[in-house]
Amino acid sequence: MASRTSTVVMAPPSEEKHDVGFLVFDPKKMAKQELPKQFIWPNEDLVEAKEELNEPLVDMEGFLKGDEVATAHAAELVRQACVTHGFFQVINHGVNPDILRATEVGLDPYFNLPMSRKLSMHKKVDELCGYCGAHSDRFAAKLTWKEMLTFEYHFKGDTDSEVADYFKNVVGEDFEETGWVFQRFCEAMKDLSLKIFKLLAISLNLEDTSYCEKFFEDGFAVLRCNYYPVCPESGLTFGTGPHCDPTSLTILHQDQVGGLEVFSNEKWYYVKPQPGALVINIGDTLMALTNGIYKSCLHRAAAKNDRDRISFAYFISPRQDKLVSPIKDLIAREGSKKYPDFKWEQLLDFTQVHDRTDDTTIKRFVEFLESSETK
Numbered sequence: 351m352a353s354r355t356s357t358v359v360m361a362p363p364s365e366e367k368h369d370v371g372f373l374v375f376d377p378k379k380m381a382k383q384e385l386p387k388q389f390i391w392p393n394e395d396l397v398e399a400k401e402e403l404n405e406p407l408v409d410m411e412g413f414l415k416g417d418e419v420a421t422a423h424a425a426e427l428v429r430q431a432c433v434t435h436g437f438f439q440v441i442n443h444g445v446n447p448d449i450l451r452a453t454e455v456g457l458d459p460y461f462n463l464p465m466s467r468k469l470s471m472h473k474k475v476d477e478l479c480g481y482c483g484a485h486s487d488r489f490a491a492k493l494t495w496k497e498m499l500t501f502e503y504h505f506k507g508d509t510d511s512e513v514a515d516y517f518k519n520v521v522g523e524d525f526e527e528t529g530w531v532f533q534r535f536c537e538a539m540k541d542l543s544l545k546i547f548k549l550l551a552i553s554l555n556l557e558d559t560s561y562c563e564k565f566f567e568d569g570f571a572v573l574r575c576n577y578y579p580v581c582p583e584s585g586l587t588f589g590t591g592p593h594c595d596p597t598s599l600t601i602l603h604q605d606q607v608g609g610l611e612v613f614s615n616e617k618w619y620y621v622k623p624q625p626g627a628l629v630i631n632i633g634d635t636l637m638a639l640t641n642g643i644y645k646s647c648l649h650r651a652a653a654k655n656d657r658d659r660i661s662f663a664y665f666i667s668p669r670q671d672k673l674v675s676p677i678k679d680l681i682a683r684e685g686s687k688k689y690p691d692f693k694w695e696q697l698l699d700f701t702q703v704h705d706r707t708d709d710t711t712i713k714r715f716v717e718f719l720e721s722s723e724t725k
Contacts, residue, residue, distance in 0.1 A: 375483030375497065376465050377579035385583040388493045389484070395492075395592070396585065399611040399652070403619035406431045407627065411442035413549060425553040432553065432644035435614040436632030439624055440546070445538045447626065449531075450603055453662055456531045460521065461497055461577045468497075471520055476702045478502060478572055479516070489706075495581045495653045496589050503536035504570040513573075536573060539601050539664040543571070546599065546630060554640065556679050565639070566598065569668045578609065578651065578659040589659070590651035594709050595633035596701045597665040602629040604661035613648035613709075620652075634712040635667060635697060638689040641676035648709050670695035690719050 412420020473480025517529025547562035
């Protein structure tokens with residue numbers, strides 16, 4: 351397990367330093383230096399993705415209109431993807447293109463803020479929301495070449511301005527309009543996610559095709575806004591390291607630069623961005639809910655040496671105190687229950703105090719639950 355970082359700030363002696371207790375990732379300054387050793391990954395991790403994943407491109411138009419033939423076709427494409435690697439892209443998904451375009455430019459001013467201001471909203475260790483650079487607050491080695499802003503959105507929150515309020519009160523009043531851009535984005539992603547959950551239920555041939563939709567209707571999402579600046583030595587590091595999402599479902603909105611890579615059939619593949627498409631992938635929690643039928647798999651983001659890249663990962667989870675139990679229809683179909691019952695907050699807490707989330711996380715979490723029951 352990587353150790354917690356000591357007080358380290360990577361900047362030339364003449365530059366301003368920030369005594370915050372961890373490495374401060376300032377890409378404009380670091381681009382002038384040799385790549386710090388904390389960012390260099392082992393050679394065995396740096397295997398290049400040379401082939402395209404060719405994940406299904408699912409046209410949702412017929413499904414959204416209630417066309418039974420189109421729905422069956424879309425569900426079959428989803429099923430094929432989810433039993434293998436859990437990744438597919440959706441088009442004609444009903445999200446207003448203006449909302450997607452607004453997010454792509456909405457955070458440019460934020461990531462150009464002075465480092466001191468970004469650090470003033472740095473997320474606390476073991477918390478979800480706030481600014482972070484390179485995950486240096488958690489790890490001392492194998493850092494990633496990116497900056498992030500993360501915040502929450504509750505499907506049935508106490509206010510209809512949760513995200514806008516976060517921007518106004520935490521980021522600053524000069525970002526209030528940006529907050530409304532992302533408020534609308536989160537609302538659109540919520541609506542889309544519930545439709546995808548219904549399509550997933552159909553693809554699983556559940557007796558109650560609204561089961562997944564109802565299970566997540568009072569859930570919440572975490573939106574992580576990723577900024578991947580140009581990295582002069584991109585072949586030595588990653589924008590995001592290999593990991594699995596511990597959450598249930600991820601909707602990824604990205605620009606057309608590309609960088610997402612998926613591990614399937616013992617090799618890495620790159621995912622080619624499709625204009626207007628959103629990338630969908632299964633997380634560990636949904637894998638457990640489907641009794642292991644649908645897969646959560648490793649993925650990563652390459653660092654780029656020629657262009658900046660942005661992406662917005664919308665991670666969906668059930669309400670934190672809701673019991674996650676494999677669906678009974680699927681247990682009967684598989685003949686056994688492959689995952690114990692747990693609450694999402696238990697898995698969330700587990701991921702915050704353990705090392706990086708990977709394809710062993712859910713297995714280690716199950717072992718942790720079982721060992722806790724025997725004590």
